[in-house]
Amino acid sequence: MLPKFSHVRPSSLRQAVQQLASSGSHVHAGGTDLLGCLRDGVFGAEKIVSITGIGELRGINSREDGAVRIGALTTLSEVATSPLIAQNYALLAQAAAAAASPQLRNQGTIGGNLCQRPRCWYFRGDFQCLRKGGDTCFAINGENEFHCVFGGSRCYIVHPSDTAPALVALDARAHIRGPLGMRVVPLGSFFVLPALDLARENVLRSGEIITHISLPPLAPGSISSYRKVRARGSWDFALAGLALALKLTGRRVDWSRVVLSGVAPIPWRSSETEKVLLGRDLNPRTLREAADAATRGAEPLSQNGYKVELVRGIVEESLRAIMESHPETPSERT
Amino acid sequence: MTRNVAITVNGTERRASVEPRLLLVHFLRENAGLTGTHIGCETSLCGACTVLMDGRAVKSCTVLAVQADGRQVTTVEGLASGDQLHPIQEGFWEEHGLQCGFCTPGMIMCSHDLLGHNSNPSDGEIREALNGNICRCTGYQNIVAAVKNAARKMSKPIAARAGAR
C-alpha cells in the first residue's frame, strides 16, 4: 500500500517547476515507475507533482528543419505507433514497442521512460544498498546475473530503458526546463555513471523537467533497428539490447551508431565498434571484428559473463541481417 | 489531505473525497463497489486490474484515483448491456478462455482495447496485445481463441448476433 503524500497538478510549466522546488517532491507523469517505487519504499515522497495538465508537453510534430519533436508526456504507445516515427526512426518505434507491456505503454511516457529508476533487485527490494544511501552494493558479491558488465564502479546497475539507447543512437537531445530556465542536453550526455554520482542516473537537477525530445533528421537512406534479448517474451527488461543506426553505400558503412542496452548503468555507446565499421564493407570479418570491439573492456561479475557472449551474438546477428539484405558494394565505388 | 474527484465509471459519474494516494483500483473496488476488477499484484505486472481509461487499457493499480479525475473509466461490469453480455465476454465463455476466472476481467478489458483498433487481429497480434496480462491456468491458448471468437462476432451486425444467440 502506498504511503501518504500530497499531490498537486499545476497547469503550467512555470508552476510545476515552482512546485518541484520543495524537497521531497517528485514528478508524476505516467506514474508507472513512480508509484511502484513509492509502494516498495525505494524512496519516499512528500509531494508528487503531476505534470499531466501541461498541454505543451504532449504530442509528436515535425519541424521545418526536418527535426522531430516528441513531447515528454507522449506515451510509449504513441511513440511506437506514430507513422512519423516509424517512417523516420524505425529504431525508436521498435524500442518503444519493446518496452514493458501494452497497458504500461498506454500509461508510461517517453520522458518517464528516460528517467525511470534502475531495476536492480537489491535497489528495488528491501536492501539498504549504496544507491539508497547504504554502504554496500549487494550485487558485487551477490546475485548479479542481471547486472552490468560495462561502466560499473561501486554500483553495478544497468539502465533499464529501451528508448534511451535508441535516442542516443539517433543523436537526440533532451530539452529541459528548470528553475534557471531551459537547457538542452544531448541524450549521449544525459545519463550519469555511478562513478560520477551514485544517487541519480541522469543530469536532471532538483526541480528540472524534461519538456521534450528533439530528433535531428537521419541522413536519407539510413537504416536503424533495435534488437532486445530478454529472459521471457514480454514485460522484461533487456538482458542486452542493441540500438543500431547505419548509413550504407552498398555494404560499405559510411556512418554508424552502436548503442547497447542492458549492459551498463547508462545506454552504452560503443565508439570502438563504430570505428571498426567506419568505411568498411559488412562482411564476415567486419562482423567478427565489430563484435570483438563491442565486447572489449567488458568486466563481468561472477554471474553475468554470459552478457559478453550475448553482446557478441546480437552485434553479429544484427549486422549480418543488414549485410544480407543489402547488395554487395558496387565495385566501381570501392 | 483529501481531494475531491469526479470519475465517470461505466457511464455514471462518481464523486468522492479521496486521499491522493488512493489507487484507482481501490477506488473502483472499495468506493464504487465494483469488485470485478481484481488485484493480482498491485505493482503493474499481472494485468488483473486492467480497466479502460478514456478507451485505452491501463493497469488501475498504477493509476491514482486523482489521476482519473474527470476521465471516463470502463470496468468489466460496464461491458454488458442488461443481461446481454458483450461479445468479448461471450467469447471467453464459449471458447473456455478461462479457468479460475481471476485474470479474466483484465484479459477481457485488454482485448477490448485491442479490438477497438484492430477488428481482425492475428494470433500473434492477440498475444502481443495480451502480453501484459498473466494467466496461470489456461496456457493462453483458449484466450486467443476467445478473442478471435469475439472479433468474428463483432464484425457482424448486432441484429445477426442477437439472432444467432
Add this chain to the structure above:
Amino acid sequence: MKQTEISSERNSSTDAQNLEPWTNPTVVGKPLPRVDGYERVSGSAIYPADLILPDMLHAAILRCPHPHAIVKNLNTEAARKSPGVRAIVSSADPEGKLVIPYPWWVPEGPPVLLFDQHCRYQGEEVAALAADTPYQAYDALRLMKVEYEELSHLLHAQDALKPGQPLLHNTGNLVRRPDTYQRGDLAKGFGEADVLVEETYETSCEIHATVETHVAVARWEGEQLTVWVPTQAIYEEQKSLAATLRLPVSSVRVISQYVGGSFGCKAELSKHTLIAALLARKTRRPVKLALSREESFLCAGNRPPNVMCLKAGAKKDGSLTALEFTNLGAVGAYADWADAAGWAAGSYACPNIRTQDTEVYINAGKARAFRGPGAAQSAWALEQMIDMLADKIGMDPVEFRLKNVPATHPRTGEPYTSIELRECLLKGAEAFGWTKARVARASSSDPVKRGVGVASCRWITEGGPPTTVIVTLFPDGSATLNMAAADQGTGTKTIMAMVVAEELGIPLQKIHVEHADTGTTQYGKSGGGSHSVMVYAPAVRAAAADVKRQLLEIAAGELKRPAIELSLKDGKIVPVREPGQPKNLSELKDLTRREQIAGIGHPPPEPKGRLIASFGAQFAEVEVNVHTGEIRVIRLLACHDSGRVMNPLTHESQIFGGMVMGIGFALTEQRVLDDHQTGRMVNANWHDYKIPTAKDVPFDQLCLTIDPKDAECNSAGAKGVGEIGTVPTAPAIANAVYHATGIRVTQAPISPMQMLALLAARREAR
C-alpha cells in the same frame, strides 16, 4: 432388444453404488462451456477478496525480513495509536502460541507456532493488526518496531546435514528418515548393462503464483466463526481451525465458492486465515486479510528444489537393466514433502532399482503440494536420463520408451485398471511427425537450431470414499446438486452438473450447483491429487441414480406399472413400451406432494488389487538461438490417457495450462535467494520471477486423448487430468534443447543466461 434396455435400467436404478460407466452418454463427453462462466466473465463472481461486509476491518501482517532470526523485542505502541487501528496480535498475546496443525498428508513435523520468536524463514509472521482501511493497516505496520538478532542461515539442501550448519529445529535438519526403496540386484543390473550413464540433475524452487493471492475474510456471530477463504479443502481448513481455536467443528464454517487458482497451494490452513479469525474475535468485527504478491512469494508454498543423482544402465536392445536414483530435497523451514526418487520406481519396467529420498529443512518458506508434486521433478531427471541412454545406444527415444513400458506397476506388481502409455507414445509420435522431425535439422550455419524432444508421464490417482453428495429434484424438473467440492478453475461444477444432466435427462440450465460450504454441503474429499472427477463423478452419479430410483418408484405407483418398465428421458417419465406417451414430472401428484426428491450418493470403494493411473506422452519442438541463448518452444503436442474425457473443453484446458506451467518450470521460473549475503529472496515479484506470458507459449499446441474405456476405475470411467499435464513438459523441452544443440542442460530452468554460458563453455572445450 427391449429386454436388454429394461435390464440395464434396472441395474442403474436398483444398485446406485455399482453403476457401470456410460456406454453412449449424451451430455458427458460433450464440449460444454462452463456452467459458472457468466459470473466469471461478467465480473460478478465474488471471490473472497471481493467480499465487502458491513463494518469490516482490514488486516496486515508484520513479517520477519530475515531468513533466520530471533525476535528480541517487539514494540507495537506507535502502531496501536496509529489512526484506524482496532486490534493487534503478536507473540505477546496468548494466541501467539497457538499451534497450527499440519494437514493430513504431512504426518508429523516440528510445531508451527503462530508467532514464533525464533523466525526460520523470511516472511515468518511476527505480528498482525486490523484497521479501518487497508492503507491505515499498512501505515500502522510501518510504525512497528522490532529488534532482531540475526542468526546464520542455511539455504542449500546440500549443506543441511553437514556439521557446523545452523540447526532449524531441535530435532535437527532432517525432516524424516530417508525413504529407500529397492528391488532386484542393482550391482547385477549394472553389470548386465551395455551402456551406463550417470548424471546429476537439479530443479529450481518454483512458486505457485496463482493470480489470486491468499486471502481470508473472517466473521464471528457469537461463538460461531465463518471464514471465506479460497481453498481446495474446506473440510481440512475447518478441522484445523476448530482444533486450533478449540471450537466444536460445527462452530466453524468455511466457504470457498470461488478460488482464483490454487495448484496445491490453497489446501491447508494458513496462518493468515487464523490471524483474520483472531483479529475478528478481538474486535467483534469482520476482518479481511489479503496477502500481497510479495508475501505470497515468500510464505504461501512452493515446489521444493531438488538435487537428483541418477545412474542407469541399459542393454543395446533398449531394455533398462538398472536404475539408481538418489534425491535430496529441501522442504523449507517446516515439514512437507520434497520427494522425487520414489516416483521413478514406478515409471518403467526396470528389474533392478534403488531409490532414496532425503528431505531436509532450510531457512526458506515451506513447500506445499504443487501440481504433480515430486513427479514433475522426478520426470525432469528420469526422462532426460532415458534420452541419454537412448542416445548412447543409438535408439530413437520413443522406441526406447516403448521398450520399457511396464505391464503392471513395477513397484507393487499390481495391474492398472487401464494403461495406454504405449498408445500415447505411438499416436503422439505419429501426429507430431516425430520421425521426420527428428531427422530435419537446421543448416549448420544458421544460428537458430531446431530440435524435438519427448517425455512420458504417469500419475496415480485415488478416488473412493468418504464423500457425500446430495441431488435434489423438484417437480418442475429442476435440480440442485449439493457437494463439498471447490472449483479452483478446473470446471468441477460444470462436470458434476453434466453428470446430473446425464443421469436425470434434464438440461444443464436447470441444474443449480450448491458447493464448497461446510455449513451447507456434506463432507467431501478435498480437490487435490487430480481426483476430483474420480471422487465426485461417481458420488454425484450415485446420488442422481438414487433420485431416479425414487422418482420411478413414485411414477410406478401412479402409472400402475412396474418401475423397471419406466425410464427417465428429457426430464419426463417414459414408459419403455409406449415411448410416445411421456409424462411430465409435474403431473406426478406424489412428487408434487413431497415437494422434492433428495438422493444421496457416495463414491464406491476403489477396485481391489488394481491401481488407477493416468498416462501420457508429450512432444516438444524448440528453437535455440546459439548466438543469444534464446529458446522458443514452437510446438507442443500432448497425447494423454486420462480415462474418459468428461468435457473436452475443460480437459484440454487442463493439459494446455499444465504444459505452459511446464514451460515456466523448464525455461524461466526460479526462486532466487541472496545466497552469500542476506539469504533473502531477491525476486519476490512478478517481474523478476518470470511466469510465461502469452508470448512465451507456442501457437501450435495440440491435445490428443486416448480413452481406454476403463470400466474398472470407477463408474465414470474417468481418471485424473489435473496434474499430469505439467509433469513431462519440462523434460520434453530439455530433450528438444539437447536435440537442437547437443547440450544436455541438467539444471532447470534453461534460461538464455545458462544456455549462453554452456554454449561458451563448449566452444572453449573445443
